[in-house]
Amino acid sequence: MSTPCSDPVALGLWHPLAAIEDIPPSSDQHTRLLGQALRYRKDAGNQVAVFDGDRPLPVTQAYGYVWTCLGTPARPLFDLPEYAEPDRRNVCAATVGVRVSAPRAVENFLDMGHFPFVHTGILGVEPHTEVREYQVELNEDKDEILATECIFYQPQAAAGASGGIMADYIYRVPHPYCSVLYKSCPTDESRLDVIALFLQPVDEETVRAHALVSVIDTQSSDLDIRLFQQTIFSQDKPILENQLPKRLPLDPRAETPIRADKVAIVYRRWLRAKGLQYGVIPAAA
Amino acid sequence: MIDLEAARYLWHPIAASSDLVPRHVFHAQILGRELALWRADDDNVNAWENRCLHRGVRLSIGINDGTELLCQYHGWRYANRTAGCTYIPAHPADAPARTICNNTYPAMEQYGLVWSGESPEGPLPVLSTVDTSFFTPLRAVTVNATSQDLLLPLIQGYTTRLPASDDNRPRYGADTPDAFTIILRVADRSQTGSTPVADIAFFLQPVDAGRTTIRGILCGIDEHNTDAQTLNDLLRFHNRLLCTIRDRLESTLADAPSPAPWIPIIAAVSENQASLPAMSDTGNSTPLRIRVASIDSLSPTVRHFRFEPLDDLPESQLPTAQPGAHIDVQLPNGLVRQYSLINGPGETDHYAIAVKREAASRGGSQALHEQLRVGDLLASSVPRNNFTLRRDAEHTHLIAGGIGLTPLLAMARALHHMGRPYTLHHFAAQDTELLFQSELQAMSGEYLCHVGLTPSQTAATMAELLATPDAHQHLYLCGPAPMLQCARDTAAACQWPEHTVHFEYFSNPEARDDSSAFEVDLARSGLSLNVPAGQSLLSVLRENGVTLPSSCEQGACGTCRVTVLDGTPDHQDVYLSESEKARGDCLMSCVSRARSQKLTLDL
Numbered sequence: 013m014s015t016p017c018s019d020p021v022a023l024g025l026w027h028p029l030a031a032i033e034d035i036p037p038s039s040d041q042h043t044r045l046l047g048q049a050l051r052y053r054k055d056a057g058n059q060v061a062v063f064d065g066d067r068p069l070p071v072t073q074a075y076g077y078v079w080t081c082l083g084t085p086a087r088p089l090f091d092l093p094e095y096a097e098p099d100r101r102n103v104c105a106a107t108v109g110v111r112v113s114a115p116r117a118v119e120n121f122l123d124m125g126h127f128p129f130v131h132t133g134i135l136g137v138e139p140h141t142e143v144r145e146y147q148v149e150l151n152e153d154k155d156e157i158l159a160t161e162c163i164f165y166q167p168q169a170a171a172g173a174s175g176g177i178m179a180d181y182i183y184r185v186p187h188p189y190c191s192v193l194y195k196s197c198p199t200d201e202s203r204l205d206v207i208a209l210f211l212q213p214v215d216e217e218t219v220r221a222h223a224l225v226s227v228i229d230t231q232s233s234d235l236d237i238r239l240f241q242q243t244i245f246s247q248d249k250p251i252l253e254n255q256l257p258k259r260l261p262l263d264p265r266a267e268t269p270i271r272a273d274k275v276a277i278v279y280r281r282w283l284r285a286k287g288l289q290y291g292v293i294p295a296a297a
Numbered sequence: 298m299i300d301l302e303a304a305r306y307l308w309h310p311i312a313a314s315s316d317l318v319p320r321h322v323f324h325a326q327i328l329g330r331e332l333a334l335w336r337a338d339d340d341n342v343n344a345w346e347n348r349c350l351h352r353g354v355r356l357s358i359g360i361n362d363g364t365e366l367l368c369q370y371h372g373w374r375y376a377n378r379t380a381g382c383t384y385i386p387a388h389p390a391d392a393p394a395r396t397i398c399n400n401t402y403p404a405m406e407q408y409g410l411v412w413s414g415e416s417p418e419g420p421l422p423v424l425s426t427v428d429t430s431f432f433t434p435l436r437a438v439t440v441n442a443t444s445q446d447l448l449l450p451l452i453q454g455y456t457t458r459l460p461a462s463d464d465n466r467p468r469y470g471a472d473t474p475d476a477f478t479i480i481l482r483v484a485d486r487s488q489t490g491s492t493p494v495a496d497i498a499f500f501l502q503p504v505d506a507g508r509t510t511i512r513g514i515l516c517g518i519d520e521h522n523t524d525a526q527t528l529n530d531l532l533r534f535h536n537r538l539l540c541t542i543r544d545r546l547e548s549t550l551a552d553a554p555s556p557a558p559w560i561p562i563i564a565a566v567s568e569n570q571a572s573l574p575a576m577s578d579t580g581n582s583t584p585l586r587i588r589v590a591s592i593d594s595l596s597p598t599v600r601h602f603r604f605e606p607l608d609d610l611p612e613s614q615l616p617t618a619q620p621g622a623h624i625d626v627q628l629p630n631g632l633v634r635q636y637s638l639i640n641g642p643g644e645t646d647h648y649a650i651a652v653k654r655e656a657a658s659r660g661g662s663q664a665l666h667e668q669l670r671v672g673d674l675l676a677s678s679v680p681r682n683n684f685t686l687r688r689d690a691e692h693t694h695l696i697a698g699g700i701g702l703t704p705l706l707a708m709a710r711a712l713h714h715m716g717r718p719y720t721l722h723h724f725a726a727q728d729t730e731l732l733f734q735s736e737l738q739a740m741s742g743e744y745l746c747h748v749g750l751t752p753s754q755t756a757a758t759m760a761e762l763l764a765t766p767d768a769h770q771h772l773y774l775c776g777p778a779p780m781l782q783c784a785r786d787t788a789a790a791c792q793w794p795e796h797t798v799h800f801e802y803f804s805n806p807e808a809r810d811d812s813s814a815f816e817v818d819l820a821r822s823g824l825s826l827n828v829p830a831g832q833s834l835l836s837v838l839r840e841n842g843v844t845l846p847s848s849c850e851q852g853a854c855g856t857c858r859v860t861v862l863d864g865t866p867d868h869q870d871v872y873l874s875e876s877e878k879a880r881g882d883c884l885m886s887c888v889s890r891a892r893s894q895k896l897t898l899d900l
Contacts, residue, residue: 119352125387129372139689139717141372141386251370254355256331256348265565268350268397272387 017046022290023083025187028210028222031104032060032078046082046290047215075224076104077210090156090186094206094226103234105241106223112252113291114189114211114219115260115283120248121191121209122183122279124164125272130247133167137176140165143272150278157185157282159275170205171240172229173198185279188288189213203228207241216291217258221245263295299445299476299503301559304328308417309477310410310500310512313434317342317411322366324357328415329505329559331355332402337377337643338363344413345380346400349373350566356399364643364714375399377643381617389689392619392682396567403611408514409434410500422478427496428517435513435532437502438539442546443556444477444501444509451499451511454542455481467494477501493518493531506556511539583627583676585615587648589669595651596729599700600666604648604677615648618680620707621773621801624648625678625848629668634661635849637703637775637801638680641710648677651732653700681848683855683872684775684801686711691769693719696762696784698776699730704801705775706733713740722747722762724755724780755780759787766793773799778806778871795874802853802871805888809852809869815891819843819900820862828890835886843900845886852888859886864896 017023029043035054043050050069052062060078062069072079072089079089095102110117120126125143127136146162162181169179182194182204189211194204206226211219223241232240261267262284269277283292311325317336324347325332331347333356347355349368356375360367365374365383374384375398382397405412407421409432440447452471469481479499495515502510513535520528587604595601606613618624623637636650654666669675686693686708693712695705702723712719719742725731728748737744747758763772763784772793774784781800788798814830817837828837835857838845848856852870866884877883884896 125371128386129369138372138386139691141689142389143387250358251354254358254369255353256355257353261353263565265568267353268566270351270385270388 015047017048017082017290019289020083021188021286021288022046022213024081024086025189026072026079026081026085026089027189028077028079028212029062030078031076031107031222032058032073033076033104034107035060035078043212043220044214045080046213048082050080052078052080075208075210076102077222077224090190092192092206092208092224092226094204095224097226099228100206100226101229101232101234101237103225103227103237104222105225105238106221106245108221108242108245108249109214110219110221110249110252111217111258112219112255113217113259114213115279115288115291116255116258117211117219117221117252118185118189118191118209119260119276119279120252121193122159122185122275123273124162124181125270126251127164127166130251131244135166135169135244136164137167145271146274148275148278150282154186156187157183157275157278159183169195170198170227170229171232171236172227183275185275185282188283188286189219189291197228199231200228205229213291257293259291259293261293261295263293266293299443301328304477304503305415306418307475307477308405308412308414308419308421310502310510311344311413312411313437313512314406314409314411315434320361320363322357322359322361324355325411325413326504327413328503328561330415330561331357332413333357333359333366334404334411334413335361335366337361339377339643339646341378341646342404342406342411343377343380344402344404344411345375346402346563348399348563349375350397350399362642362714364641374642376617376645378645379614379617381645383617383619383642384688386689389687390685392622392685398617400564401611408432408498410512410514422475422500424480424498424516426472426480427482427498431517431519433495433515433518433520433528433532435497435511435515435535435539437510437512438536438543439504439508439510440543440546441508441555442550443507444503446550447501447509447511447546448473448476448479450542450546452479452481454538454545455497469497477503493523493527495531497535506559511543513539583625583633583678585624585677585679586613587615587675587677589671589673589675590647592669592671595732598729599651599653599732601649601651602665602669604650604675605646607674615645616679617645618648619682620686620711621684621704622680622682622707623684623704623848623854624650624680626650626665627676628661628664629673629675630660630664632660632664634665635854637684637707639703639706639710641707642714648680651700651703651706678848681846681854681856683858684773684799686773687771687799688712688715688717690771690797691718691767692771693717694762694770694772695719695721696724696759696772696774696776697722698724698780699726700732701774701776701780701801701803702732703775705773706737708773709737709740709742713742716741718742720745724748724750724758724776752779752783756783756787759784760791763787763791763793766791766797768794768797771797771799775801776803778802778804795876798874804849805851805853805869805871807852807869807871809888811888811890813867813890815893816895817891818863818895818897820897822900833887834884834889838886838900845900847887850887852885855885857886858883860899862897862899864894865892866890866896867892 037054041052054060062080069080128138128141148159166179167176180196184192192208197203197205208224210222309327316323323334325334333345333347354370372386380399380401382393402413455469468484470484472480481497483494495518500512590605591603593601618638623635627633639649652665655662697705709721721744724747812830848854855872867890868878869888870885
């Protein structure tokens with residue numbers, strides 16, 4: 013099934029493996045990345061080492077997760093400054109295996125149109141189905157996609173929310189397999205809650221989806237936050253696993269976009285421009 | 298290896314008819330291609346590519362609502378028969394571009410099985426040598442083997458005698474008319490005692506490169522005159538035998554390398570679907586050919602016309618319409634008139650209109666009522682929708698005057714079917730103008746009739762109806778101009794937000810003034826044209842080779858809308874709302890002119 017990855021773009025990226033707090037200390041753990049079996053181990057000082065056979069791999073510990081790179085890291089891991097804010101609750105909320113490519117999972121994360129149909133009664137509800145015009149830009153300096161002014165009616169926007177709101181979203185795509193979402197905080201109007209999706213490409217058509225929730229919320233327990241996020245993931249999983257093909261087609265004529273998919277169109281073009289091969293079906297030249 | 302290329306042109310069984318139970322979607326596969334199979338409430342069987350063309354989600358996990366198939370991911374609705382998209386919930390104000398249509402495959406039912414194929418040519422297989430009075434499908438058994446590998450073991454399983462003394466099965470003679478069909482005929486009926494014996498037809502369904510489904514049918518057993526236990530025993534017997542044949546063959550083949558799966562080619566979406574769609578079509582043409590299938594009187598003055606395609610060929614299929622859409626019909630006397638379609642969801646094998654004979658007919662309703670006969674052929678446009686029903690309102694108010702009921706009837710039918718709350722008010726001069734009463738009464742929405750009101754009573758009723766506006770409610774109006782004006786004025790006075798008030802005029806009641814002359818620059822074509830007094834912008838554009846769709850050509854329907862980039866339009870239409878007119882960023886090329894000396898258009 014999984015042949016070793018030869019895509020230099022994917023080999024040069026940092027990839028998440030596991031929530032650091034979930035790793036039992038001083039025992040070998042095993043996972044797969046880009047079709048390759050890896051071993052990792054956490055020492056008593058909470059430092060994680062990652063090995064490909066006996067070869068030690070570069071490690072970054074950030075945002076609650078351990079990250080590694082199979083090749084030479086092209087650049088440091090992207091910034092997520094909110095993680096360091098002292099009053100935030102940072103919860104590694106979920107790690108879920110999904111039989112889909114990483115780029116399909118990113119597109120699903122960027123998509124508001126499915127809320128009333130897939131996350132019914134939580135992130136959306138019929139008849140409030142409209143995706144209003146929003147802005148998308150590709151920031152060339154930071155090499156990331158930013159979608160702003162995303163507004164959607166949500167009956168229960170977060171674990172700490174009671175009652176419906178017009179939720180305000182900002183999406184960042186700072187990494188081909190990661191996306192960060194900023195949304196109106198139900199308990200503090202001046203702040204934004206952060207939900208980040210870090211995808212571990214197990215192989216071209218399988219991911220482990222890791223979620224970081226970073227919120228201003230003094231009420232909900234970690235368990236509440238995890239259950240909320242895991243409910244959302246469990247609703248997405250059967251949809252994603254029924255997408256054909258599992259890899260994301262970059263040929264513009266493979267699927268039919270609508271205006272609501274503006275950010276996905278920019279994302280597909282961005283992947284194309286990067287020359288990314290892993291987890292996509294490249295467009296015919 | 299089977300001849301894959303030849304197999305593409307054959308009919309293959311893909312399901313038992315009984316697999317397609319109401320409101321279910323069945324996942325089928327032939328030649329490596331997945332199909333979503335579903336039966337609509339009108340009994341039509343749909344065989345579609347198992348993939349929503351928006352984001353590739355399998356339609357077999359979608360919802361069959363009896364008339365349309367809904368994708369689970371974004372709620373896109375695809376119509377029975379045509380697979381045309383009728384609604385995209387993310388953009389409730391837009392009619393989906395007509396080209397958004399899923400790939401469909403032909404589907405037929407015969408011998409208790411559903412048949413389909415990639416591009417089957419010729420007729421379905423015919424069973425000429427067996428008793429075809431009754432058919433009893435056996436449970437389908439799928440085998441990890443090619444149909445070629447399966448053929449001989451299947452025949453042998455049925456024809457080889459076991460040494461056991463209790464092997465009192467009938468003797469069969471086998472015949473294989475083609476590579477996918479085996480006919481087993483009972484050779485000697487005297488051997489079999491009281492158990493009913495039947496000829497069997499086996500059809501091998503090539504699922505994928507190394508996978509075949511055995512679809513068998515027992516021929517000539519009248520199930521109603523056969524004891525249930527006997528029938529059960531017979532079905533169990535065949536099921537056991539088929540499972541034994543499968544298990545033996547699979548163990549024989551266990552070490553053989555499995556063939557590479559067949560990768561079906563899924564047609565790319567059309568060029569104009571691949572980019573963000575422009576919501577228009579071109580030309581004032583009436584390209585469809587339709588046949589008058591029935592004419593019925595609904596009242597002394599209103600007739601119902603049913604138009605059907607000329608034949609059953611897929612290319613004659615009528616394009617999908619949405620509630621609020623109209624067609625331009627070219628009448629026998631040469632006139633072209635617009636009529637709202639009243640079809641409910643999923644009614645895609647015909648177009649239905651209801652036409653009132655106007656005493657002051659300009660020739661349209663008169664021609665339909667007096668000249669048209671069942672069987673006549675007409676030309677019609679594709680459906681155009683400039684009166685789109687938003688389905689994201691918490692409550693929808695439909696207010697009809699007289700025959701203005703027609704587009705609102707289609708809307709009510711759709712809302713009823715989706716379970717969305719609505720109220721329909723029908724204002725009519727007399728009882729005989731109330732149409733479709735029993736259907737509307739039986740539907741879920743509130744239905745209220747207001748008959749014989751004077752203009753001032755109408756205004757008072759309207760004021761009552763529209764007293765409490767709400768941002769999540771929408772208002773749809775269609776009727777004679779004075780009633781529409783009254784409803785619009787009342788809604789404005791009651792402070793309904795303008796974007797929640799939608800209306801459609803039968804015709805433009807205002808006198809048009811075409812005495813001005815002006816210039817237009819066409820930004821995309823790079824043309825500069827002069828529009829002289831007495832000629833419309835639309836006709837000047839046409840004369841210069843700029844094709845533009847149009848329909849009513851009197852500023853009522855919205856079809857010939859053009860975006861204005863610069864200059865001030867002189868609107869003269871009754872399609873745009875007051876604020877749309879004030880914005881001045883679009884015009885109706887059939888009647889609008891210029892207040893400035895020059896207009897720059899996005900053409």
